[in-house]
Amino acid sequence: MSCELSETATPEDFARPRWVGQPDVLERAQRLSQKFEEAYGRAPVGVWAAPGRANLMGEYVDFSGGMCLPFAHQYVTLTAAAPREDGVLNAQSMQDADESVADDRPRSTRIDDIEPGVISGWFGYVAGVSWGMNRVARGASAHPVAVPELGLPTSFGADLMVDSTVPIGAGLASSAALECSVALSLFSLNTGNDHPNDALRRALARACMDAENYIVGANTGGLDQTASLRSHAGEILALDCRDFDVVRLPADPALAGLTWLAIDTRAPHKLADGQYSSRRAECEAAAAVLDVPTLRDALPEHPTPDDAAAVLDRFDHLLEVGAELTEDRENTRLRLRHSMTEMVRSVQIADELHSDSPDWAFVGRLLVEGHESMRDDCEVTVPELDAAVDGCLSAGALGAKVVGGGFGGSVIALVSLESVDRLAAAVQLCFAQNGFREPLFLTLQPSEAGRRIL
Incomplete structure (x- = not known):
């Protein structure tokens, strides 16, 4: 799908994005x-x-x-x-x-x-x-x-x-x-x-x-x-x-001139229809092959990409020597690869946010890797989600990914404060070009937990 935005285009060239x-x-x-x-x-x-x-x-x-x-x-x-x-x-x-x-x-x-x-x-x-x-x-x-x-x-x-x-x-x-x-x-x-x-x-x-x-x-x-x-x-x-x-973790991207932008794709988002549960079942089947209580137990305390690759190799070897697998082999391996690499990415981002001056460009790259894994290995994205990510990246976002369980829902993007309007215009154009429903846009701030209001 095409999600390109002309370098000379301005937000005024397109329909005004709808902000929540x-x-x-x-x-x-x-x-x-x-x-x-x-x-x-x-x-x-x-x-x-x-x-x-x-x-x-x-x-x-x-x-x-x-x-x-x-x-x-x-x-x-x-x-x-x-x-x-x-x-x-x-x-x-x-x-x-x-x-x-x-x-x-x-x-x-x-x-x-x-x-x-x-x-x-x-x-x-x-x-x-x-x-x-x-x-x-x-x-x-x-x-x-x-x-x-x-x-x-x-x-x-x-x-x-x-x-x-x-x-x-x-x-x-x-x-x-x-x-x-x-x-x-x-x-x-x-x-x-x-x-x-x-x-x-x-x-x-x-x-x-x-x-x-x-x-x-x-x-x-x-x-x-x-x-x-x-x-x-x-x-x-x-x-x-x-x-x-x-x-x-203290995490205020505004100190670096950045913000979190959410794009509600308005594609239906449902988790009680068995899709989420099937992914969980495949992950649990992979854990059974690896003989660990949970997939996290297959990794060391501070995992690296090499550790994730080693778990996949071990999984393949165990199947080759006759380990029993209760779910589809190809799907289960994809879910395992997503789980291993996602756990490593989480640790990498947490480490970065521990630092006094986080490298937000590095965080953004990991967001994109996370989306690609959700798309290719977890297989939970839909065209609207992929279009929103493509539109964000084409307009200069540092990173973007599906947020939540997928099958619809939203994308979160790390963007510069000065480019928010231009980026929203890019996504708006991408959705119009592909005949999708008009998306909604929200800026998000890390906020306090539940409490009594009145």
Whole structure:
């Protein structure tokens, strides 16, 4: 596809790109509080917000124990809430019907009746959180450390209303933002604690992960929920998915005259249709051949590209001598190559961001390598995503890649502040030339984690 922009072209030569405005979170919270009172006949106790996330590197490796580099952005989902004493959970949304968050019809269930296979659609993300909190409270989660503070009494219930500024279906973690804002609201209503510490936030993220894995049926690995609940403003998380420990890396590209640009391709983005789960199954099959608990265990503590290549050679040798493989051989090897090289790229970027003066051009090159791996080895891009990356690079971006699970969604690009408009024009032109829907543009800043707003 052609994504070339003439060197003499200016942004005025093309249709004006559509920008998503910066959210006024306090104003949205106040409006949500009013809508809650109109719907339920009483004021909410409070309003909680949780952000979506972007990810610099570490796609499809969280469930394999790899390092991811997410940050929470400034677009949030809000939950207004008030307690009930009858064990009933009610929820309404201010969003129109869409792919992942909601429509405006009220939903209701008894919390004790929530279980896998019972609740579908957007309400699964909400109701699943209460189920996940009780699961983590009794140590039944995949990381079986009981956290009784998360347990909800049998009589506990809540009225909820949600609103979101996170673009839905854009691959910027609107579903995790919904889960995490609900989790904070339920935790606060039940305990009176509006400021959970990092250990409790880790447990709440686990509850949200369980909601998505078991109630919603998306076999994701916890990257999104961790970023939404445990990020700090102005920082990127180096998230070790073996134990969910985090190192916070100061990362302000504005000091170098750069910014993060997200392009919402508006291609449908869905993870609960089996595509994500099939990639996970192939990675787990590769780990079984290599006889390691997770693919991260096949690499040394500080892996290099040579280490990644050695794992691939070992995988090939084991198959040649008769190791059993439960998934398609070609696909599994591609997923393994993506996983190994992606884990190395994450470590390389984290090392660079540790330095006092990061080499942002090097980071940008790694972003491009990450996109190529997502396209060729993980096979999760679509033409719109590839066009957005090509358009960014043709206009001078230092790097660009798909962000999130792919199959639609968004691209994140590292661009100079002075070239943002020109770059958006390039992508706009590329999409028009290829007959794609008009994209949306957002600038992203590493922002604070979920918190109470009102």
